[in-house]
Amino acid sequence: MSENSTIRALLDSAGLHEPGTDAARVIVHGNRVIGSRLVRGLEVDARETADGIEADISVRGGVRIETPIHMCFGMLPETGKQHIVLRVRMGKGAAASILAHCVFPNALDITHSMDAEIEVGDGADYSYFERHVHGREGGVLVLPKARVRVGENARFKTEFELIKGRVGRIDVDYETHVGPRGVLEMIARISGRGDDRIRISETGILDGEGSRGVLKSHIALRDRARAEIHNRLVANAAHARGHVDCKEIVQDEAAASAIPIVEVNHPKAHVTHEASIGSVDSKQLETLMARGLTEDDAVERIIRGLLG
């Protein structure tokens, strides 16, 4: 298959069209970079490795890239490994967002792992949206790991979303340290079914005075799927504020556990948490059914809202 055909197949699987020519992009199939386009101020140095790629991505200080940078990591074969090593540097006052699609439409036995180091410089703004598109078989082991430093007055937002196709097994491990008046937001939205296994471990350390952080995990499980959520938010400085929010809807024989840990090490810091696990809320369900939706449609709409 030619590189252009592979790009088209990956984008089609993700339900995407070719991005406009003004958007930066990097497309990786297995261990090959098969498409890239850069814009001013964005530097990408990607090297192929035996089972993936190693990439340094940086945005120069003061450069604000308005159009999201599109990245696509994927594999079309049924089996294989893809290991991504990513180092991201956002210079002082830089701004960029990355929309990453991880596409494994035919997977039967694929391991997709990522080791990321992310440095968000003072005053910088970096968003990373990772959307996974898997096939129906759930034969993917997903192992994303990231260590993030957010500078003074900087902002880091990450969203992990896997709501199309089967999860397979996923083990998210993110840890972020936030500097003075920095802002952190980590969101995971995952829908599991069959015998999917989901583990999320997210840690936010609010080291800087006036820093803020939100950890949010919204999970919907059906069939025999299992989920285990460990969200930990630590406030170490004055006026640090944080919130942990775990919500899981469990149906059929699925099971879930949520362990929100909040730790406050300064008398002027404040962290809250909420966690709920259970079936679909009966009042929500009856409200929508009292408008004429069938039970299945009402459940679908409630779950779509939670994951949306």
Added chain:
Amino acid sequence: MRAEEKPIGSGRLEVRDLSMTLGGKPVLQHVTIDFWPGHVHALIGPNGAGKSTLASTIMGLAGYQDYEGDVLLDGESLREVPVDERARRGITLGWQEPARFEGLLVRDYILAGAKNGSDEKVRDALLRVGLDPERYASRAVDKTLSGGERKRIELASILAMKPRIVLMDEPDSGIDVDALNRIFDAIRDLKARGATVILITHSLTVLKQAEHAFLFCNGKLIDKGSIDRIGRYFENQCLPCDHQDGRESPFPVRES
């Protein structure tokens, strides 16, 4: 009546000798009421009188399906009809405390029960309850909305559904004066379109929107008639009341 809307047709609801026991306690006792299309009815009475229980039973909610007697819509029993099918036949309920839905957008909520949903329908429904569509259509029906805003959005979803029977539990709860007038406009609009409107209330202001009043106490319908006469019980806060302890009602059920 709004020029573009046609009457929504029949919607005669009959409650026949309805009795229900919950947790060993009789919560409805031999209640018989006729509700008429194009009329506004009010169920009044103290807390625990059975008003909301009757509404939940008419709607067919879970936990309110085991009863004696019957509920009929246009002469047909609803006993075996589940809540969603009742809604598709034109019955709907507005809750005293509307549900919150994380992530569900106002526009999607409003269109949940609407046929041929469109942005225009969302806009129209929000304007009718006095909410700016530009500000509200794309918000989530979650805790960022006040109770009063959710109440109005719930009413908007009812209006978009164009129901034949509307049960509204405490329509004034959490609502400011200006918004309450919008809600009363909407009730009049539903009536003009021929809907059967049933209000559950403790409020004389809400009671005045109705044409027929039904006084409940201790699971029993103890009086029915004009709002002026029935309202007088409530002006005196139903006192003296000597039927809370389960004794027979001192008031004969009568028409006026």
